[in-house]
Amino acid sequence: MRVLALLDGTLADPESSLIRIDDLGLLRGDGVFETILVVDGKPRELTPHLDRLDRSAAMLDMPTPPRAAFERAVELVLGNWTGSSELALKLVYTRGVEGGDGTPTGFALGAAIAPKVLQQRADGLAAVTLDRGIEPGLAERAPWLLLGAKSLSYAVNMAALREAERRGASEVVFTTSGGSVLEGPTSTAILVRGRTLVTPPAALGILPGTTQAALFRAAERQGWTVRVEPIAVDDLYSADGLFLVSSVRKITRVHTLDGKQLPDSSALLSELQGLYESEY
Amino acid sequence: MRVLALLDGTLADPESSLIRIDDLGLLRGDGVFETILVVDGKPRELTPHLDRLDRSAAMLDMPTPPRAAFERAVELVLGNWTGSSELALKLVYTRGVEGGDGTPTGFALGAAIAPKVLQQRADGLAAVTLDRGIEPGLAERAPWLLLGAKSLSYAVNMAALREAERRGASEVVFTTSGGSVLEGPTSTAILVRGRTLVTPPAALGILPGTTQAALFRAAERQGWTVRVEPIAVDDLYSADGLFLVSSVRKITRVHTLDGKQLPDSSALLSELQGLYESEY
Structure with a gap:
């Protein structure tokens, strides 16, 4: 099971194509991320993860990640999660579209933990x-x-x-x-x-x-x-x-x-x- | 002006969203690329570029890029280009979707050369x-x-x-x-x-x-x-x-x-x- 939430506060199909081919996250690996463990609906170390996302973004001279929007996306994923008690929650934040207006791309993706792990x-x-x-x-x-x-x-x-x-x-x-x-x-x-x-x-x-x-x-x-x-x-x-x-x-x-x-x-x-x- | 061609031999809107959020090119910068100069409809050093794409893919343990499909995509971009006499043609080839069947993602994107360059x-x-x-x-x-x-x-x-x-x-x-x-x-x-x-x-x-x-x-x-x-x-x-x-x-x-x-x-x-x- 997977649940995808966007920074505008909406859910989206995790298998749909939502990223432009000229997103700098794709073309240049130009963006930052975090992976958070969620157990029984509670994200662990959420604040340290969001703080580290901020630090990574600062090191890449990116705009500060919008914390409230990421927190809302996290809540949205967790509120719609009906899978196993543990999940991996990935936050992704890219520099956005090449030559665009500088608006970053961001989302939160919840997914089951790989059996190998x-x-x-x-x-x-x-x-x-x-x-x-x-x-x-x-x-x-x-x-x-x-x-x-x-x-x-x-x-x-x-x-x-x-x-x-x-x-x-x-x-x-x-x-x-x-x-x-x-x-x-x-x-x-x-x-x-x-x-x-x-x-x-x-x-x-x-x-x-x-x-x-x-x-x-x-x-x-x-x-x-x-x-x-x-x-x-x-x-x-x-x-x-x-x-x-x-x-x-x-x-x-x-x-x-x-x-x-x-x-x-x-x-x-x-x-x-x-x-x-x-x-x- | 920009022209986008996919490896299946079709054209697509370069501003449309065609990449899944779980593409490893996005999540891990896991893929390879080339940028080719085209002058008066002729790509320069196309074979050396395609050879280098192969070498980069091999270094990343990726499947060999499908040369015929890339060549067709290049032709498609050039055949539909109506902009300036010079363009930059980018070839992108990613490891595909995380946990997927291993099919890489690939495309060719033609774009005008930046005035700064x-x-x-x-x-x-x-x-x-x-x-x-x-x-x-x-x-x-x-x-x-x-x-x-x-x-x-x-x-x-x-x-x-x-x-x-x-x-x-x-x-x-x-x-x-x-x-x-x-x-x-x-x-x-x-x-x-x-x-x-x-x-x-x-x-x-x-x-x-x-x-x-x-x-x-x-x-x-x-x-x-x-x-x-x-x-x-x-x-x-x-x-x-x-x-x-x-x-x-x-x-x-x-x-x-x-x-x-x-x-x-x-x-x-x-x-x-x-x-x-x-x-x-």
Whole structure:
């Protein structure tokens, strides 16, 4: 099941063609997006997602997304959703038509969560490390590279996932050329050592994770130590657990990295899931 | 004036909405494109453009673009064009609908050339150098970064052009972090020293230029030396001319780089224009 709502407050058929061929979102990947998890009718971390949409749009010099219109579209999707208790809600906001009057294109699309994602939440997954070709300092020095913006130009992220599949895995941990952990193509990397959660800093040119932030908030309240600091790839093998987190995948454990089995983190996963769910 | 032709051999209104909101070209910038110059009804370098579309699609693991269907769409656009003698013909080919049957989306769109481009052809332009954050060797080592593919994920290229405008210029020469010249966001860089044309090698992770290739072909026939080799940014200031070339802009001279005036290359421009036009 899928439900599509537009920024003018109307519903539309998600299979109908609504986008012009000269929309810059299509021709140039020129726009931003967010994907939000909805459970039992309640969107999780809606405000952080909308805030991040604003930040991404600002990085692309786009007009500020109209928050009230997006909130209305979200409500419209949720009010018309009759499918499973969990859904993925995508917000899309493009620069609009090439040579047009500058009016952005926007919509909210609710869709069922892919069975593969549900299975990975339960079973964990194999990942590979892939060089993202960026170095510390680059994001700050070269803001035009849009590192850390959630733009519609995701062809590289998708290509990396195909490369993972070619290597017999299903996910990617991007690294700097120097071997520092960055993020997944559509997720945040979290490493656990004892009672400490660690994630790499956004300043490296990665997306600040909404799910990671929620988990860290919950963990800190429960007495865990949380740290935002660089992680060397080699540290991933000796950690108690490596997790890829995102709105839709929630917390997914990596059981195999670059073909090497990691320590069993099943018990740790249950504990983190408990922490995360305690936020809602 | 604009003319739109689809891969099924039909014409469509270029202002109508024909793209689904779940097309991966829109949601992920997941697709490839080409822009071809047409003069007096004749597309220039059509085969090299179609070959490059094939190469870009292969880099993205997409099905080979259906050449006959694209050629038919090109003919359809040109057969229905009643505008100016020159037009820009864009070919777009996306991965199709998310979760669909894998059928790509494709079309050919003919449009008038922007007045700004025509003016820059005549007057030249000011450019700035911007770090593209890639190093020699990266493209070959990390093919999932799609360096050198003409993908629809062009948000960074567009952001770089906005950065140039903020700096009072209208174009960009991307460089490696080490100061080696790469390309423009939508053009190839060519440096002239005496009777020698130089352009950086595609192996650096840049797009092999169709216009650059045509110009080099013509120049070589006329006794010029042509070289494909790395160019240091510092060399741009002492050269006899720096040019940005692309199908639609043809050969455009850079008169100012990073705020510094370059040697007057107007006479050189005329000579190169003559060489280039002799190909057609």
